[in-house]
Amino acid sequence: MGFGAYIADRLAPLAVGAAALAFAALVMTVYGLDGAAVAFVCGMLVLAATLALVLDWLHRRSFYQRLEDALDALDETYLATELTERPSFPEGQIFYDALDRESKAMRDRIAAARRRSREYREYVETWVHEIKTPIAAARLVARNNPSPATESMDAELDQIEGYVEQALYYSRGTSLDRDFQIRQVVLADVVRDALRHKARTLIGARVAPELGELDLTVRADPKWLSFVIGQVLVNAAKYRGEKDGEGRIRIWAERRETGLDAWETVLAVADDGIGIPASDVGRVFDKGFTGENGRRFARSTGMGLYLVRELCDKMGVRTWLESEEGAGTTVFLAFPDSAERA
Amino acid sequence: MRRLLVVEDDARLRDELCVLLARNGYEATALSDFDDAAEKILAVAPDLVLLDLNLPGVDGTYVCREVRRRSSVPIVVVTSRDNDMDELLTLSFGADDFVPKPYNDQVLLAHVATVLKRSYGEGASSAELTHGGVTLDTARCSVSYQGRTAELTKNELRILALLMRNVGAVVSRQRIQEELWASDEFVDDNTLTVNVSHLRATLAKIGVEDFVRTRRGLGYLVE
Numbered sequence: 001m002g003f004g005a006y007i008a009d010r011l012a013p014l015a016v017g018a019a020a021l022a023f024a025a026l027v028m029t030v031y032g033l034d035g036a037a038v039a040f041v042c043g044m045l046v047l048a049a050t051l052a053l054v055l056d057w058l059h060r061r062s063f064y065q066r067l068e069d070a071l072d073a074l075d076e077t078y079l080a081t082e083l084t085e086r087p088s089f090p091e092g093q094i095f096y097d098a099l100d101r102e103s104k105a106m107r108d109r110i111a112a113a114r115r116r117s118r119e120y121r122e123y124v125e126t127w128v129h130e131i132k133t134p135i136a137a138a139r140l141v142a143r144n145n146p147s148p149a150t151e152s153m154d155a156e157l158d159q160i161e162g163y164v165e166q167a168l169y170y171s172r173g174t175s176l177d178r179d180f181q182i183r184q185v186v187l188a189d190v191v192r193d194a195l196r197h198k199a200r201t202l203i204g205a206r207v208a209p210e211l212g213e214l215d216l217t218v219r220a221d222p223k224w225l226s227f228v229i230g231q232v233l234v235n236a237a238k239y240r241g242e243k244d245g246e247g248r249i250r251i252w253a254e255r256r257e258t259g260l261d262a263w264e265t266v267l268a269v270a271d272d273g274i275g276i277p278a279s280d281v282g283r284v285f286d287k288g289f290t291g292e293n294g295r296r297f298a299r300s301t302g303m304g305l306y307l308v309r310e311l312c313d314k315m316g317v318r319t320w321l322e323s324e325e326g327a328g329t330t331v332f333l334a335f336p337d338s339a340e341r342a
Numbered sequence: 343m344r345r346l347l348v349v350e351d352d353a354r355l356r357d358e359l360c361v362l363l364a365r366n367g368y369e370a371t372a373l374s375d376f377d378d379a380a381e382k383i384l385a386v387a388p389d390l391v392l393l394d395l396n397l398p399g400v401d402g403t404y405v406c407r408e409v410r411r412r413s414s415v416p417i418v419v420v421t422s423r424d425n426d427m428d429e430l431l432t433l434s435f436g437a438d439d440f441v442p443k444p445y446n447d448q449v450l451l452a453h454v455a456t457v458l459k460r461s462y463g464e465g466a467s468s469a470e471l472t473h474g475g476v477t478l479d480t481a482r483c484s485v486s487y488q489g490r491t492a493e494l495t496k497n498e499l500r501i502l503a504l505l506m507r508n509v510g511a512v513v514s515r516q517r518i519q520e521e522l523w524a525s526d527e528f529v530d531d532n533t534l535t536v537n538v539s540h541l542r543a544t545l546a547k548i549g550v551e552d553f554v555r556t557r558r559g560l561g562y563l564v565e
Contacts, residue, residue, distance in 0.1 A: 132422035133352045136444035140358035143447045161444060192526050199523040203516050208530030246530050
């Protein structure tokens with residue numbers, strides 16, 4: 001609040017005061033006081049009034065300034081009153097109390113929502129863990145009694161498992177809690193883990209990997225990263241197209257300089273599938289976006305790449321993809337050297 | 343033959359695990375009552391324990407610790423809880439390995455074989471497989487027939503072992519690929535064909551002909 005704005009707000013009382021002062025000066029002149037005395041008295045009064053105004057302005061300003069500073073400094077702006085003292089002037093107090101009550105109600109709501117979200121997440125985690133036992137049992141039944149029927153059931157179980165996994169990572173990835181663990185991981189290990197994990201899907205779709213240089217270390221949560229790579233691999237299998245022979249997934253990593261002394265490690269997963277129409281490329285990471293391919297070639301939930309981006313964002317990993325229709329798609333994950341943010 | 347004990351509360355999963363293990367050359371028994379589980383495990387004195395952590399009434403980690411306190415039997419923990427904390431805790435309680443559910447059967451078998459090998463030394467994990475006069479030594483990675491022996495590559499060994507464990511049944515190409523992928527050999531279809539024809543050539547060198555048959559469109563078979 002500038003001094004100008006403060007004065008503008010008090011224009012009416014000031015005008016009244018000025019009129020009163022002018023009238024008093026007139027009366028004094030009429031009663032025969034000499035001009036110098038009238039000017040002196042008026043000057044004193046104006047000076048006193050100005051001084052009072054400035055003091056009052058400074059006093060108020062310090063409260064508003066502190067409130068603004070608190071709002072700027074906080075990510076959770078609803079906590080601003082916690083950082084500001086209750087002012088000593090009545091309007092400020094009314095304002096402060098209203099704000100405080102409002103933010104308290106807000107904080108309670110947020111705490112309740114957080115608790116509910118955590119409970120829901122715990123339920124999902126438990127449910128996912130419970131469902132794994134029957135899936136494991138059904139899978140072994142299929143394996144122990146090999147026949148065309150059980151083999152196709154096995155393939156369906158794969159899909160079930162894939163969706164269950166997505167649900168788990170959706171609840172983890174969108175959770176307000178930050179419970180992943182970033183540490184040093186060797187890309188080769190995580191890529192192999194993801195390949196083993198998705199072996200059946202890839203083999204079933206007749207897609208095989210070609211591994212390039214992968215002996216690079218990055219900072220990530222190994223489980224999350226394995227899930228992310230798995231989503232990309234499944235897409236490569238889903239959208240491999242109708243061509244004869246085997247599909248290829250080339251996986252490699254390289255170091256890149258991004259600026260002065262700033263380096264990142266880029267992991268690339270390139271398939272030779274049907275590619276993505278140029279009009280869709282920009283939106284494939286959006287939640288629920290299925291696009292032309294999703295409708296035409298495979299049942300798509302629009303969750304895979306959304307989760308890829310969501311989880312990578314949380315880990316401070318940059319994601320993007322390049323694609324050419326009919327030639328294939330390459331998904332890139334860039335790990336900055338010091339992934340401090342997240 | 344190595345004796346494995348399955349400690350798992352889901353009856354269906356338990357039975358199927360036993361079938362899977364028996365089919366892969368292990369003698370498998372199971373616990374179905376978990377009061378005093380640790381006591382019972384020690385009484386059976388198996389060569390390896392497959393332990394589920396979520397048991398009714400008892401904490402799996404407690405069982406694990408109890409067994410470890412009194413025996414050095416290898417323990418492979420199988421669980422649907424897959425967070426890092428559990429993994430770390432279990433290993434600190436003396437388990438030898440940790441396989442998250444729902445596991446791929448090949449992956450589970452690979453873990454079991456690795457732990458057995460680590461605990462009992464090279465060759466201990468694998469019984470020799472013999473069929474029709476052909477003996478496969480999985481530890482030495484060699485095959486012999488009427489006194490003649492030939493070395494096999496790792497992939498050839500895995501393929502032949504899988505076929506000899508499923509004598510009389512057609513094993514699909516996909517199944518064989520899965521077995522190879524489970525041990526980080528991400529072979530494609532063509533490589534598999536090449537591996538199989540090398541395997542046949544190796545077998546022919548020691549005088550074994552027509553051992554690995556092809557069922558067109560289905561897979562391979564040892565009869």
